[in-house]
Amino acid sequence: MTGQDYLHAASRLATAGRLDPWTALMRVLVARLQEMDLPAPLQPALDQAASHWSGGPDALLEVKVGVWRYFEAIGPSDAGLATPEGRTARALLCVLEPAGDDEAQSMTAEWFAAMADKQ
Template sequence: MCTPLLTNDGQGTLESSPGLSLDAEYQVVSLLAYPAGPVLLHLVIDDEHSLAWFDSRTFITVDGTVPDSWEARIREGGTLDFAPASWLVPGFWEDYYDGDPAAAETVKTELGKMMGTRREPGLSDLSAPMTAMELRSAAEQLATIRATDPWKGLMLVLLHFIKELTVPMKLQPILETADAYWTLGKGTPDTLESATASCRDYLDAFETHTHLDNPETKFALALLCIMEPLGDADAMSGTADWFAGVVWDIW
């Protein structure tokens, strides 16, 4: 998780940095440690396609799982490199940035392995319908694991289940907005408010008395549960109750 955004010399902090968002989580795809020097993390940045190196002091660990493909190499001078074995071949990154198609395909393949098997801390055991009380309990546990507030914990738990459902095409952009807000820290409360309005517009196209009669509108109702940026204990209880009441029969 990105915590303070450091200046290039590591002596100051920034309010923003290209490719990074404060409090967002990032996949580390390799690591470089210099003797008596910085530890650099190779990350998939906010656009989810590009790679960049950042000082490790900008981050804290939320999942300590080491990718199965990583190997260690000690370079000349004692620099320690952890990365997929294919990336450790001398000259590999020069070939990649020179546009070598084979190197590009190798990077794509290795990223697929790492990103495809990424575990979400605190969510791996959420694989079956839960009561409202169980949802709140899972949210509190997740909030503790990720050092965040219980409301965000609940939003992440509900989002986890919603993403397992079939998404109506018109609601896909709304789900993506909520996903980016809660999991990547991208967007603002106004962004969620705009997405909420779009979701309600979708529901307005159906007769109100039919909202609980078909999977598409039930999905929209469940989606509204993760569109509020803030909530207290009462809101958590009501949201968990409502979610549990509409989502499990379309699970």
């Protein structure tokens, strides 16, 4: 999918589910991540993000810190872009932002598509 595809899916979900655009985009991205092979140490982070975007308790900041620790453990900062696991982890970071405006939505969808769908 492209970033525009994710934005269109989010727009449909926002309308159907009466959600704000950011939450709708996050739900679309979380659903895509749940279909992917996520490194095992990051599964709890995805579970927390899914819970948050479904109305659960807010712990995104702590979860985001854990994902960055994963990057520190796997090596240099560019290592996250060099492997499918690293790109998937970078895609996970997209759903750990608590809010965003129209520009952030567009940039997030494009970055997510580049990381999640360029395997």
